[in-house]
Amino acid sequence: xxxxxYHGPGFRSYEEKPMPIIKDxxxxxxxxxxxxxxxxxxxxIKGDVPSVTDGRILGHEGVGIIEQIGENVSNFHxxxxxxxxxxxxxxxxxxxxxxxxxxxxxxxxxxxxxxINGTQAExxxxxxxxxxxYSIPAEADEEAxxxxxxxxxxxxxxxVLNGQIKPGDTVAVIGxxxxxLAVILTAQFYSPSxxxxxxxxxxxxxxxxxxxxxxxxxxxxxxxxxxxxxxTNNRGVDVxxxxxxxxxxxxxxxxIVTAGGHIANVGVHGKPVQLNLDKLWAQNITLTTQLVxxxxxxxxxxxxxxxxxxxxxxxxxxxxxxxxxxxxxxxGNAMKEEALxxxxxxxxxxxxxxxxxxxxxxxxxxxTTLKDQLAFNDSLGG
Ligand SMILES: [Zn+2]
Ligand SMILES: [Zn+2]
Numbered sequence: 052x053x054x055x056x057y058h059g060p061g062f063r064s065y066e067e068k069p070m071p072i073i074k075d076x077x078x079x080x081x082x083x084x085x086x087x088x089x090x091x092x093x094x095x096i097k098g099d100v101p102s103v104t105d106g107r108i109l110g111h112e113g114v115g116i117i118e119q120i121g122e123n124v125s126n127f128h129x130x131x132x133x134x135x136x137x138x139x140x141x142x143x144x145x146x147x148x149x150x151x152x153x154x155x156x157x158x159x160x161x162x163x164x165x166x167i168n169g170t171q172a173e174x175x176x177x178x179x180x181x182x183x184x185y186s187i188p189a190e191a192d193e194e195a196x197x198x199x200x201x202x203x204x205x206x207x208x209x210x211v212l213n214g215q216i217k218p219g220d221t222v223a224v225i226g227x228x229x230x231x232l233a234v235i236l237t238a239q240f241y242s243p244s245x246x247x248x249x250x251x252x253x254x255x256x257x258x259x260x261x262x263x264x265x266x267x268x269x270x271x272x273x274x275x276x277x278x279x280x281x282x283t284n285n286r287g288v289d290v291x292x293x294x295x296x297x298x299x300x301x302x303x304x305x306x307i308v309t310a311g312g313h314i315a316n317v318g319v320h321g322k323p324v325q326l327n328l329d330k331l332w333a334q335n336i337t338l339t340t341q342l343v344x345x346x347x348x349x350x351x352x353x354x355x356x357x358x359x360x361x362x363x364x365x366x367x368x369x370x371x372x373x374x375x376x377x378x379x380x381x382x383g384n385a386m387k388e389e390a391l392x393x394x395x396x397x398x399x400x401x402x403x404x405x406x407x408x409x410x411x412x413x414x415x416x417x418x419t420t421l422k423d424q425l426a427f428n429d430s431l432g433g
Contacts, residue, residue, distance in 0.1 A: 054108040054172035055375045060098025065376050068108060071168065071176035076123035077141075079180035081133065083372075083397045086113035086170045087197050088382045089137075090228060091319065095164075096379070099321055103165055110171030111137040111163040112200035114193045117184075118174065126181040132193070133184040134352070135170060135177060136345040137201040139163060142182035152182070153342035159183070161342065171375060173397055185348055188356055194394050195355060198233075198362035202392070203351050205317065205343040206233025206294075211241065212347070213339035214290035214315035221245040221286075223279055224264075225303050226294035227255040229365055229391050230317055234292050235262045236360060237351075243290075247282060249275040249303065254389050262364065273299070276306035283307075292317060298324045311335045368393040 054068045071080055089112060095103045103109075117131045127133060140152035140159040147155050154160060159179055163169045168176065177183055187193060211234060216222055220243040224231045227250035235246055248264040250256050256267040266282060268275050280287060287309035293301050296318025304314045305327050314336060326338075354360040367390050370378040378395050381388045 052173035053372060054168070055110065055379070057095055057103055057105065057107045057109055059105050061096065063096055063109070063376070063379065065373070068168070068172065071174050073119060073121045074176065075178060076121040077179050077181065078121045079117050079124055079127060079133075079177045079184065080119040081115035081135070081175050081177055082118050083113055083115045083170055083173060083175055084132075085115075085194055085197050085397070086110050086372075086395050087200075087392050088171070088378060088395070089201055090230070092164070092171075092379075093383055094319065094321075096383075100165065107164070108168035108172050108175075109164045110169035110175075111135075111161065111165070112197055112202075113170040113175075114187060114196055114200075115170075115175065117180075120180060124180045127184060127186070132187040132189075134187055134196050134348070135163070135175070135200055136183050136185065136204075136348060137161060137163060138343060138345045139178050139183040140344075141179045147182070150344060150346045152344040152346060155179075171372075171395065173372065185352060188352075191356060192363060194366060195361070195363040196352070197394060198365050198392065199348055199351055199355065201343065201345075202229045202233045202365070203237065203360070203362060204345045204347050206230050206235075207237040207347055207351065208343050208345075209317040209339075209341045210234035210292040210294065210315050211237045213341055214292055214313045215337075216241045216243055216290050218242040219244045220289040221247070221283055221309075222290045222292065223247045223249065223288040223304075223307055224259075224292045224294055225249045225275070225300040226318065227252070227259040227264075227267075228294065228385075231292070231294035232259065232262050232365065232391065234294055234317065235259060235264055236362075236364075239263050240354075245283075245288075247279055247288065249279075249300075252386050254386070258391065270303075276303045279303075279307045283309075288312060290315065294318055296320045298322060302327075305331065308334070308336050312337075314338045316340045365392040366394050367391045370395050372397045 140155040141157040144156040222243045247266045248259040249268045287307045290313045291304035293316045301324040
């Protein structure tokens with residue numbers, strides 16, 4: 052099968068890899084239908100994630116169809132259409148019982164596209180399938196559901212729930228990448244009065260407004276904290292969400308959090324930050340950190356199905372799996388390309404089938420070839 056493979060810092064290739072096989076009785080093998088690229092994948096390519104070794108297939112998000120299940124998988128059947136959680140979890144260990152799936156003690160956690168082969172491939176092995184997959188309702192837009200593998204639960208759990216956003220709160224989101232935008236969307240479940248968004252990219256700030264930001268601040272002069280204090284009459288914000296993962300954005304959060312407020316860290320930090328306890332020790336603040344547990348995925352799935360949450364807004368680009376190298380180039384130049392999330396389809400996309408159809412009919416090729424391709428595409432549900 053074909054897959055996107057990491058080959059040490061700076062190197063990736065699209066190449067032939069062996070098909071995954073069932074290793075444990077709780078595994079499922081999925082044929083991928085759609086996947087995407089995460090900011091974390093770019094960090095891996097840069098060499099920032101040393102747990103990922105040469106030869107690893109990347110990707111921890113996507114939807115697919117179950118091809119094979121181990122004998123102890125009881126919640127799913129072959130042929131079922133499923134959403135993959137970026138976190139694999141046994142559901143039985145002490146941490147899983149505490150709904151802390153990201154710290155599963157039986158070898159789960161964030162392992163897909165990290166410690167084991169991931170989803171940017173034609174097929175993937177999902178360990179602990181019963182607790183790590185979610186059934187997709189027949190009428191769902193599976194492309195939109197790809198956003199539920201990682202970014203929406205991450206924004207919601209690590210930003211909104213940890214930040215304890217309440218009706219009427221003033222919220223600041225530092226960083227308007229896909230995760231920051233996921234925070235903006237899901238914060239609105241709780242009707243905050245203001246959502247102030249800080250970023251350095253004009254396009255992302257425009258998008259943030261569409262997603263529900265009430266004020267946007269371009270931080271080109273590095274004075275976002277002062278601007279937020281002016282906007283809030285020097286009161287600061289009830290909840291500051293750090294959605295980048297660099298010291299300067301954490302510093303903004305420390306400077307703007309009001310007494311009794313929350314700093315919810317979502318960003319992945321590669322360097323230490325300074326904690327200004329000399330200013331904060333008496334401010335009754337709460338600082339939270341978390342790796343997403345994806346325990347809210349069923350609830351988020353319901354809000355998507357009801358139309359209250361529309362994750363398709365994140366999708367800016369489409370590629371086929373064969374174009375995954377190009378997809379990385381585009382996502383890696385997100386600012387220039389105005390990219391948020393790219394969808395990578397395994398198989399032939401419908402608009403491409405139409406193009407192929409023209410070429411085929413022009414060439415008077417056998418009808419069966421096209422029919423086969425259409426049937427193939429149908430079998431992918433798209
Ligand atoms: Zn991710
Ligand atoms: Zn566990």
